[in-house]
Amino acid sequence: MGLKKGELDLVAGGPPCQGFSINAPKRSADDDRNSLFLEFLRFVDEFEPKAVLIENVPGLVSFEGGGTLQAILLALGHHGYSADVKILYAPHFGVPQTRWRTVIIGIRGDQADPLRAFPEPVRNAPLRVNFTSNFEGKNIVALPTNLELPSFVSVRDAIDDLPALANGEIGKERKNYRSGPQNDFQVAMRNGSDGVLNHEAPRLGEINIKRMSFIPPGGNWTDIPEDLLPRGMRRARRSDHTKRYGRVAPDGLASTILTKCDPHWGAYFHYEQDRCFTVREAARIQTFPDSYRFVGSRVEQYEQVGNAVPSLLAAAIGRSIRGVLEELRKHAKKVS
Template identity: 50%
Template sequence: MTDRTVIDLFCGAGGLSEGFRQAGYHVLAGNDFFDAAGATFVATHPEARFLPGPIQDHSVQSILKVAGLKRGELNVLVGGPPCQGFSVYNHQRGLHDARSSLYHEYLRVVAGLKPQWVVLENVTGMTSAGGGGAVTGIVEGLGALGYNVSAKILRAEEYGVPQERRRLVFIGNRIGVPIEFPKPTHGVNLEPFVTIEDAISDLPRLKNGEGYEVSSYETSPTSSYQKAMRNGQNGVTNHAAAKLSKVNLDRLHHIPQGGSWRDIPIDLLPEGMKKAKRSDHTKRYGRLTWKGLASTILTKCDPHWGAYFHPDQDRTLTVREAARLQSFPDSFEFKGSRTEQYVQVGNAVPPLLGRAIAERILQMTNSVGYLEAAE
């Protein structure tokens, strides 16, 4: 019996599998249809095989062959089916969106691989889209395959991620182990939240539109988080600032740390926002504050979407800064165009959240001696 093995479906750049790897798992394979994400996964998971293209194109037998496993031997199957169909940012969301039915493919692979554990994550909007039909479908579908499943919304910041981020996580197993979710490590009466300052203040300063393929750190780490993210690296990649237009720079000059569009003179606001209520669009054109948490990192750090201006530099966040705020180590070099890099970072599960889930699964299995019995 093979233990501590993981296969990652809809893996993207590999945030979830990176978390499991940090917890001591062996990543055997990953699949995604997004070529740039696949290139990142290949570069950052040299021990794993990458299966390109839609999951529909891959039979269970081909996945087993690539992973070198027999049915029932895989320890954990993880995955996050594309979430745009459920996202609160998709105002036409619902089960009619073709992307919303990809969890059926996850169930197909579960039925064929018969892993001991399953982990599936998605945006919280899945609980309401289509009347929560996808959540019911996943729980009932896995139940029909012999899995006991629980679902819970986890807050990434409670596990050391310097960002306000909510994810719906399903955990299940077919080996009779009671399911428990990872206990928060950060928050009230716990470790303090990791701030933006803790996360990115050591990265090289940049002007608007400035950046290089590889940058040296220039300063020593000032927090344990920065030291962990560097993990022995000599410098950073993906650290280039997008070039803001003159009107956006003019707007930005009026915005203090923690400020937003409300601080911009009305004559400088975009036409569509000049008549907005003060209670609307609360984080648009927001400037982050060193002592706070980041807003949810989305698939582009567009100031019209939220608070993505650097705390004290007149520019938006770089891909590297967004990756740091997602808890990706600096060893991850994101491939593809800059637009594709932002998409990979924004779609990812924060590795530290993945690690907390992986470590909890290990604790649950060890508590009943299952892993020892399997050896």
């Protein structure tokens, strides 16, 4: 690549999450995907960047009783990085969904405090921690320190200007907006765009349309009459599967956008239109700008959206790391 060791500012990556995820059906220390952290560290050793960023799911904290996370931090230290870890909540950074990420940041050398490289929340949002958040005796969830921050971006704030669609409606490839931008979020998402792409409604079968007719905004499978429930859910406790067959509350946060907007996976029914989220609506909730075009089959497009780190969260982390690196450069110039 023509780079000398130490020239590169940042090596960033997120090895496949499935081996660590608290939602995965099987979590095993023998999962070959987990060894990809060693491959990532090989890149770090090769380029010796000024900073290292690793992102993963919250389940990383509890995997092997915290041993895997501890090993990663020790390995970064062995390679010459001061490193630390926090769990970030995407709504604190303007993302309209309940999404958590474990973020590890390492800064090369022993003079830098890696905690200063983590971004500060810019919004308040309701949260519920349903995973292990303690590591080495401390809670590593990053929380706002300023209670006067503006409130979170809601689902309605995020997608209400997109054109209405019926169940299964395809329409033109590039559609007109439903209205002018209604808030700063929509203004930002529409910057550089001259229309709405990837906005086609998946076709739900008749049984799911019937089920959806009983579900109010904010409701879920427990609102469906028992005889219409999938057979496997008829004996489920009402406290189980609380997101399945959910219709999102317009003034709340969306469920985590996964690689399918399937009603059996979560709350992906539109709050006022009787259909599931389109790829574009999922992308808005992931804070991709409207100018970003997704390609491939619709299944592949949903996967591209769901596998991504939300753009606004990624940008916040990047700006924070850049700020620390710029301070270190200024300090180095003064010393020299």
